[in-house]
Amino acid sequence: MNPTKDLRHFLELLKKNGDLLSIDTEVDSRFEISEFLRQFDKERGPALLFEKVKGHSIRIAGNLIGTRKRLALAFGLPDEEKLLETYQRRRARKIEPRRVRTGPVKQVVIKEKRRVDLTALPIPIYHEGDGGPYITCGIATAKDPASGLRSMGLHRLQIKGKTRMGIHLSNPPISRFAANAEKSGKPLDIAISLGVHPVILLASIVSSPSEDKVGIASSLLGSPIHLVRCETVDAEAPAHAEVVIEGKILPNVREMEGPFGETSGYYFSDNSHVIEVTAITRRKDPIIQALHPTVSEVSLLGGPAGEAEMIQMLRARGFAVQDLAISQSSNRTHVAISLHKNHESDPRQLLHYLLSGVPYIKHAVVVDDDVNVHDAEDVDWAIATRFQGDQDLVVIPDLKARAIDPSKKEGNFMTKVGLDATAPLRLRERFKRISIPSRVREKVARTIRKLAGKEAQLMGRTKR
Ligand SMILES: Cc1cc2nc3c(=O)[nH]c(=O)nc-3n(C[C@H](O)[C@H](O)[C@H](O)COP(=O)(O)O)c2cc1C
Incomplete structure (x- = not known):
């Protein structure tokens, strides 16, 4: 990786663009940082850098990708116009990460057990019902003990003591790696990185369970990410991270974790895995990132990238997809797709393929290519005028639910629904839009x- 493509480089870029506000008033990591992030986000305000966190010398950054413009900036683009095209082009060009001997994250190495102390990090408490401080922006990297595949994921982590964290593992690939280690009664070695370039964060939530997401991040950045070996476990982490927490996910251990106010807008607790922390390495003066669960940054990290991934997946399957939009307020569960229909069955086939293939999409609507999927009113108009509930509805019951969905059914199942809001091919004339x-x-x-x-x-x- 170009060594300057780290969190600091991005903060500098934001500053140069007048899109970073440094807050030098003292703020409390208990609720206050969370509320600053929420209120600034509501006004579509700048990214924030908290210079003085009560009781700590470590700074916290937040709301980094709070607008599409800032997302484009993370890709090195002046505005969002070419974002989709850039994403697709870079994603198609494979770039492998590069192993390096050392990096800034090794400036301070703490591996004597009595000196390792998670509580020395300023980890925010976001909502009043939360069970304690939560790392919401910790990128987990690990290797599959079965296949050797390395990958990463974003997982919420509850601080439970100086060397103990709860980790919520419901999604692959990391959940699968932990299950494979557990099968042979072994712990899973893991590294948790705090404070990385936003494109690494974005790549960590791409839905691609059998690819190395560190490789995806390298492709999206356009240069190899530099990885360093951990000190105490068999795992790797970005050399330019601000902080890396090393540890082991304990086999056959589950503990109550939560509650935590989730991206769904509800509190959620679970019986979760536990990490025993073995070391912390960091920069001398680290900056860590806070990701508020309900701000725009969450939908912007998953939205445009998810759209690009789904367009690619559907086109590769032969569907003439024109455009696709994830609704921002749906927490990545609703999607609208415009399709050039060649056969009357296309929308239904697409809906079955998409709903069963993309775990996080729960409701999807297919419209004709004369509808603008980025305009919710236009999609609404298509549903109002081109949809009949008894013949155009696709219902797929009992697929695996998203853990955080409060409406999920007993046994962790959910029902997915698709709407075919396209006009019948033989009635094209009747469904012609009025125009000038x-x-x-x-x-x-x-x-x-x-x-x-x-x-x-x-x-x-x-x-x-
Ligand atoms: C803000 C945010 C928080 C997440 N937290 C968790 C988590 O705590 N546990 C988990 O298993 N997955 C979590 N994920 C999803 C994983 O990072 C996952 O690897 C990724 O979304 C891949 O998508 P998939 O589940 O569709 O394969 C989170 C995603 C986002 C956007």
């Missing part, structure tokens, strides 16, 4: 712009 000749539309728009300009001039004059 495009030259008239453009002419009137030009005139309106001119009139608006005149009005603004007039207003300016009267003000003076």
Whole structure:
């Protein structure tokens, strides 16, 4: 990896763009940081750097990818216009991570058991019902003991003591690696990185259980991520991370973990795995990242990347997908797809393929290619006028639920639903949209712009 492509490099870039606010008033990691993040996000405000966290000397950054513009910036783009295209192009070009001997994350190495202390890190408490401080932005890297595949994932971690954390493992690949280790009664060696470039964070939540997501991150960044070996466990971590926590997921141990106010907007507790921490390595003056579970950053990290991944998956299967949009407020569960339909069965086949193939999508709607899927009102219009509940509904019961879905059924099942809101091919004429000749539309728009300009001039004059 280009050594400057780390969290600090991105913070510098934000600062240069006037999109980073440093807060030097003292803030409490108990609720206050969380509420700053939420209130600034509501106003679509800048990214935040908390310089003084009560009782700690370590700084905290948050709301980094709070807007599409900042997401584009993480990809080195001036704006979002070419984001999808850039994502798809880079994703297709495989770049392998590179092993290096050392890196900034080894500036301080703490591996004597009595000196390892998780409680010395400023880990926020986000909501009043939370069971304690939670690492929400810890990227877990590990190796599958069965296949040797290395990969990563984002998993919530509850601080339970100086060397003990609860880790919520419901999704592959890390959940599968832990299960494979447990089968032979062994712990899973793991590294948790805090404070990395946002593209590494974004890659950690890409849904691709059999690929190395560190490789995906390298491809998306356009250069190999540098990895260092851990000190006390058989795992690797980004050399330019701010902090790395090394440890072992204990086999056959489960403990109550939570409650934690989740991305769903509800508290959720579980009987979860436990990590025994063996070392902490870090920079001299680390900055760690806080990810508030319900701010825009969560949907922006998963949204555009998830859209690009699904478009690719559906096109590879032969569906003539024109566009696809995940609804921002649905916590990555709702998606709309516009399709150029060649056969009457296309939407249903697409819905079955998508709903059973993408674990996090619960509800999907397919519309014709004259509908703008990024405009919720247009999609609503298509459902209102091109959908009949008794013939256009696809219901797939009893698929594996998302752990955090409070409406999931007994035994962790959920029902997925698809809507075919496309017009029948043989009735194209009846479903033709009303329209105006495009030259008239453009002419009137030009005139309106001119009139608006005149009005603004007039207003300016009267003000003076
Ligand atoms: C904000 C956020 C938090 C997450 N927290 C967890 C978690 O605590 N446990 C878990 O198993 N997966 C969690 N995930 C999902 C995993 O990181 C997962 O590897 C990734 O989303 C892959 O998608 P898949 O489950 O569809 O394969 C989280 C995802 C996001 C976006």
